[in-house]
């Protein structure tokens with residue numbers, strides 16, 4: 117990796133602005149407490165305390181998405197609508213998927229598909245997932261169908277895993293920033309909390325790169341949690357990372373897994389973006405490729421179709437774990453998170469079609485992602501906006517600190533709202549519990565050709581370039 121890839125591509129601006137790190141609370145808060153107090157719905161007399169707390173848990177991502185749903189950009193019908201650069205979806209490959217998913221082999225019905233299935237998923241699908249992961253994760257030994265659970269998305273799996281390895285109010289360590297919806301995945305049903313491991317956005321001291329995750333930081337946070345009387349049961353590691361897009365090496369991952377083993381912590385390894393790496397300079401290594409895992413009974417790997425196959429709407433998530441007790445417990449919850457038989461058939465057909473995956477889908481998807489990434493990062497560079505340069509995932513983590521007058525999450529939120537008023541939906545750092553205000557995530561895979569993507573970025577950057585003038589009106 118080049119040094120550029122491990123830090124911001126351009127040195128972060130310092131200037132005269134305040135860039136002191138404002139530490140977010142280490143324990144996850146309700147998003148509504150931190151983000152949108154004025155818009156939190158009031159208490160409903162029809163709901164229980166739990167129901168009210170679930171209803172009120174509306175974070176910034178929802179607020180933006182609601183507005184977007186009402187006023188979506190559409191080339192022909194709503195050219196002045198909101199451009200969505202905030203949702204992590206790959207919309208570059210609809211043509212390829214449509215062609216494959218409408219082939220005759222996809223249309224299949226037999227009695228078993230119409231009946232209740234094993235709540236872990238049909239055996240034919242779990243076998244296919246095991247073969248798929250063995251191959252694409254480069255597992256040294258064949259992975260087993262009995263260790264696979266299939267559910268309606270990785271969000272459901274994270275929720276179920278947390279429910280069975282934690283008791284209410286227990287906590288799981290997670291480095292920040294992180295994919296924000298995990299907070300709700302863990303909290304809504306199971307009342308499991310996240311304990312943050314804050315990563316610093318400045319390189320310096322022992323940190324050779326920005327947002328550098330180290331075993332020392334994990335140790336430090338674990339110690340802090342213990343001092344506060346919080347029971348930590350697990351650690352969540354996302355690789356490739358959302359929102360940093362960073363790809364951790366196998367050596368780094370094994371170091372984190374060894375840390376977890378020392379304290380008998382479970383590790384949930386989220387590898388949802390494992391095939392979304394689009395430059396030869398970076399190679400992703402699944403933890404399943406290791407000759408041996410430090411603590412196989414406490415290592416649980418999740419992967420799904422939402423990102424790597426650009427099929428978030430299919431709702432497919434898979435879990436691989438050697439822990440049969442965990443599989444049994446999670447399977448008990450599977451009846452709430454099942455996938456229809458016909459969809460399971462389609463997914464199995466897709467995963468076994470290696471020729472389509474290797475010869476058509478993956479190369480073309482990577483090529484389109486690379487072009488889109490290069491376009492957006494080129495635009496960011498031309499605007500002098502620093503960003504983390506990792507050729508992976510569907511987004512770029514960019515440093516807009518120079519556009520907020522002071523380092524506060526209120527200012528960051530004002531900037532986010534300012535974008536929304538200018539019809540650009542982004543995700544801001546506080547939605548990912550970033551400890552320093554001013555970082556934003558740009559999804560670059562959200563238009564199917566460059567013209568639309570170009571419009572999207574141009575409008576975003578146009579807004580940015582006008583921000584100095586807008587400060588007076590928007591941010592005062």
Ligand SMILES: Cc1ncc(COP(=O)(O)O)c(C=O)c1O
Nearest residue numbers: 204269270271295358420422433
């Ligand atoms: C890192 C990560 N984990 C889990 C999820 C949830 O994915 P799914 O669509 O499979 O529920 C997402 C979705 O953005 C994600 O980015």
